[in-house]
Amino acid sequence: MEPAAPPRHPAETRLTVTSPERMRELGRRLAKLLRAGDLVMLTGELGAGKTTLTRGLGEGLGVRGAVTSPTFVIARVHPSLGDGPPLVHVDAYRLGGGLDEMEDLDLDVSLPDSVVVVEWGEGKVEELAEDRLQVVVHRAAGDTTDEVRHVTLTGLGGRWTDAGLETLTA
Numbered sequence: 575m576e577p578a579a580p581p582r583h584p585a586e587t588r589l590t591v592t593s594p595e596r597m598r599e600l601g602r603r604l605a606k607l608l609r610a611g612d613l614v615m616l617t618g619e620l621g622a623g624k625t626t627l628t629r630g631l632g633e634g635l636g637v638r639g640a641v642t643s644p645t646f647v648i649a650r651v652h653p654s655l656g657d658g659p660p661l662v663h664v665d666a667y668r669l670g671g672g673l674d675e676m677e678d679l680d681l682d683v684s685l686p687d688s689v690v691v692v693e694w695g696e697g698k699v700e701e702l703a704e705d706r707l708q709v710v711v712h713r714a715a716g717d718t719t720d721e722v723r724h725v726t727l728t729g730l731g732g733r734w735t736d737a738g739l740e741t742l743t744a
Contacts, residue, residue, distance in 0.1 A: 585729030587739040593721050597623040597711075600725065600742065601630020607738050608635065608689045610659035613703040615695040618711030623723050624693045627709065628663055631691060637661045643693075651688075660688045667694040705731030 591597045608614070608631070616624040625643045632641035637652035643665055652661040662685075685702060692699050700706070712724040727739050 585734040585737070585739060587727045587742055589725045589727075589743055591623070591723045591725055594623065594626050597626045597723060597725075598630035598633070601627040601632075602634035603630075603742055604727075605631045605634025605689075607741075608659075610688060611686050611703075612689050612733070613685060613699065613706040614689065614691045615699060615706055615708045616691060616693045616711070617696050617708065618723075619713065622711040622713050624711060627711070627725075628661075628691050628693070631689070632661050632663075635659065635661050635689060662688045662690045664690065664692040664699075665694060666692055666698050703731075705729075705733035707734060 589600065591600055604627075614631075616627065618624050625641070629641040632639075632652055635652075635658050636654060636656045637658075637660060638655050639650070639652045641650075641652060641661070641663060648666075649662060649664040652663065654660050690702075696708075706729075708726075708728045708730065710726045710728075712726075714720050714722070727742065729735070729737055729739055
């Protein structure tokens, strides 16, 4: 992974990822910075690599079960195989919007004890936590064969001030 443009925000890191395996590796490395109570919001178009990143997070967190897109079940809980937090993986794509539908999932109950990752959560889950990590995955518009992705990680709130996001570019 190569560093991209310099960060514009103290808790912002930008990376260029060149393959699905590198996206998975980014997830494994990011998992080392996560702890119970963290909310991670993933944004990017279809096929950008959100689930691949989450698969790496699951591997890095040491959770049970194959991490796959929860599009049709909306949410999956992957219990920890060790003493780490479980991973709650949510796909909010099919949800109409607003916190009402998200509240039906009881994510606020899971959040303190889990790492909650929400794909397509922008505009839907921000109220769950003041401190959250926003991950935006960009790919070249219209190019479905190019595996290069530009990833911007922005930590919002005091939790992310010194969380070490900059170490992901090393």
